[in-house]
Amino acid sequence: MRLSVDILSIVLGVSAIVLAVLTLEFKRIMHSIMALCLFSVVLAVAFFYLSAPLVGVFQLAVLAGAVTVLFIIALMLTGKVEVD
Numbered sequence: 003m004r005l006s007v008d009i010l011s012i013v014l015g016v017s018a019i020v021l022a023v024l025t026l027e028f029k030r031i032m033h034s035i036m037a038l039c040l041f042s043v044v045l046a047v048a049f050f051y052l053s054a055p056l057v058g059v060f061q062l063a064v065l066a067g068a069v070t071v072l073f074i075i076a077l078m079l080t081g082k083v084e085v086d
Contacts, residue, residue, distance in 0.1 A: 014048045035073045042066035 021041035028034040042065040049058035 010051065014044060014051065018044045018048065031077055032074075035070060035077070038073070039066055039070040042070070 018041060021037050021044060025034050025037040025041060028037060042061060046058040046061040046066060049055070049061055
């Protein structure tokens with residue numbers, strides 16, 4: 003039981019760090035937005051794991067939901083610039 007708990011916390015931590023780095027390193031903005039959304043979901047799962055479901059729900063609703071949609075709408079409304 004304890005080993006599975008440790009493995010879950012390690013997987014959540016490593017995946018959060020990897021997704022945060024990918025958010026910064028992707029060249030295409032849409033890929034960065036999707037990595038940020040996945041990072042938010044992993045962070046919400048970590049809050050649920052830490053017995054803070056209210057914070058996890060707010061994390062999902064505000065950051066994974068509203069902010070990601072806001073970024074996508076802003077991306078669609080701005081002009082597209084091709085960079086090589």
